[in-house]
Amino acid sequence: MKKTILKLSVSLMLMGPASVLLYSCKDKKKAEPEVTAPVPMEPVPAPQAAPVVISADDSLQKGVMDATKDFPGVTATVSNGEITLKGEIQKSQRVKLIQALNALRPKKINNELVVK
Secondary structure (H helix, E strand, C coil), X not given: CHHHHHXXXXXXXXXXXXXXXXXXXXXXXXXXXXXXXXXXXXXXCCCCCCCCCCCCHHHHHHHHHHHHCCCCCEEEEEECCEEEEEEEECHHHHHHHHHHHHCCCCCEEEEEEEEC
């Protein structure tokens, strides 16, 4: 092995100063990987959900009166943040009414409407 390295060294020297020397890695020991203890991670707090805002009965009553004025067969009452609907309504108008009332952010809508 030494003769091979010597021959390569001599031949590479003759090639010029920009040549590269090659060495055998057979006798070198492998470096053992460093063992480190795992770093404990701090727990990430869960994101807090935004609190649900429920309208007060006074402002809710005003909004309900305004939303139901275009639906003559419907009566609505407000109590403890809940809206109770009674009366008759057409199927196509029911969706519009419910969407308008949901925009007022009540706690609950008790739908007792009869669909024509």
